Amino acid sequence: MEFDTKLVQIGQEPHPGTGDIVPPIHLASTFEQRAQQDLRYFYGRGENPTREGLERCLASLEDASYALAFSSGQAAGTTALSLLSPGQKLISSDDVYGGTFLLFDLLGRYGITVEYVDLTDLDALDAALTDDTGLVWIETPTNPLLKVADVTAISERAHALGVPVLVDNTFASPVVQRPLALGADISLYSTTKFISGHSDVIGGALVHNSEDFHTRFFRYRTAAGNVPGALDCYLLHRGLKTMSLRVRRQNESAEHLVRLLRESPKIGALHYPGLAAHPQHEIAARQMDGFGSIITFEYLGDVAELLEKVERFAVAVSLGGVRSLIECPALMTHRPIPAETRRRLGIGDNLIRLAVGIEDVRDLAADLERAL
Template identity: 75%
Template sequence: MEFDTKLVKVGQQADTRTGDIVPPIHVATTFEQRSQSDLRYFYGRGENPTREALEECLASLEDAPHALAFSSGQAAGATALSLLSPGQRLISSDDVYGGTYSLFSTLGKYGITVEYTDLTDPDALAATLGDDVGMIWVETPTNPLLKVADITALAALARPRGIPVLVDNTFASPALQQPLALGADISLYSTTKFISGHSDVIGGALVHRSDDYQRAFFAYRTAYGNVPGALDCYLLHRGLKTMSLRVERQNRTAERLVAQLLESPKVGAVHYPGLADHPQHAVAARQMSGFGSVVSFEYLGDPQELLKRTELFAVAVSLGSVHSLIECPALMTHRPVPPETRAALGISDRLMRLAVGIEDAGDLAADLRNAL
């Protein structure tokens, strides 16, 4: 079964009793156990049929046996980090989502050290590897500078040491990038973004192939209760059906807007993996089937004035939605990151980020041109 067919069919089998082609939403919190021959369902914090249907589909998209859904991308990340032990180091991409930075800032009290490294350079990873490294956390493309790490090269360094490689694949989505096929051990998603696609549900997911991870993650999720509700799972599964269509449209429009930004006298550097002069363009072309719909650029004016002038681009955080969004990372998504850290990474106070939706490309181009 091909990718786009999986989006529509996996986990969506017709109900054998009624013939419904869309399975019912299971909202029960507890289950009658005398009617179950194998006691598959016990309590909704652990098991839920609607959640399992979503997980079956998510796993299939990367040809993996396992996926678990969570109440948010942060919850999925916290669950993955539960694999770490006191005294271990976590090596992370240096340019990461502000929420990820906040999540990592809590690890010190558990005796876990976070080391930020430019993972676009495999040699930089090789130089810092040691027996105390418990996980490598790769965000690619990164937020907001859109740096691209070579997943295959990083996995080749980690595998001989038995170090798990987690790839935050939120920006690319499984429609454009398949981390497990490239050698990663875990794919992490904020399903709020491209998987939902409609700015109306928050969720997260971990996709992987390890039976041991599955047992550990499921036990952690059940104990801590960071599960998504049945309605959230239904909305996420509904969003999945149109993901390829949305992503294709978003990518085409993003390329048009990038060309326009390059011609504007109000714009400095433009960050987009699809540009031939992007430092990791060749890597992106090799491991992604498209360059994405997130674009960052330096605005040579007052960012807050630019934000006031857009009409079709909503001033809001997030991405991957049918709605086009604009933000200033220093003021919004990356506000938790210390100013000196942002400056060292190249996240200036004038950096702007576009998350392109599915509106008419000409209308979006006109709105951006007028605002600039």
């Protein structure tokens, strides 16, 4: 079955007895055991049919054996970190989402160290990989500088030492990039973004092929209670059906806007993997099916004035939804990162991030031209 067919049909089988082509939403918190032919459902914190339909679809998109849905991307990330033990080290991309940075900041109290590495530099990765490494965490493209890591090369190096590799694939989406096929062990998603696509639900997911990981993650999720409700799962699954259409439209519009931005005297450094001048353009072209719909650039003007002038772009955090968004990472998504660290990474106070939606690109272009 092809990718776009999976989006619409996997986990959406007509309901037995009634033939509903949209399965019912199972809101029950508990289940009558005597009514079940095959006893599978006990309590909603552990099992739920609506959630399982979403998970089957998510797993199918990467030809994976397992997927688990969570109440947020942060909850999914917290669960993945349960693979680590005191005394171990986590190697992470140096340029990561501010919420991820906050999550990693908690690990020290559990005896786990974090080493931030520029994972576009394989020599730096080789130097960081040691016997106490428990997990390599790749964000690619990174947030917000859009650096692209070679997932295959990194996975080969980590696996040589028996170290699992997780890829936060939120910025790309499974439409654009499928980390498991590139050699990674776990794909992590904030399903809030492209998978939902409508900025109306919070969620996360882990996708992988390991029975051991599945058992551990399921137990952790059940114990911690970080499960999404049935209605959230329904909304996420509904969003999935149009994800391919949305993402490809967003990518096309982003490429159009990049061409516009290149011509503006108000734009300094422009970050987009589709640019031939991007340092990892060749890697992106090899491992991604499209270059994404996130654009970041240095604005050579008054940032506050720019954010005030735009009309078609909403000034808001997040990405991947149908509505186009604009934000300043240093003031918004990456504010939790210390200023010195932001400056070292190149996240200046004049860095702007665009998350391109599905509006008519002519309106988006006209809005940017007027505001610039």
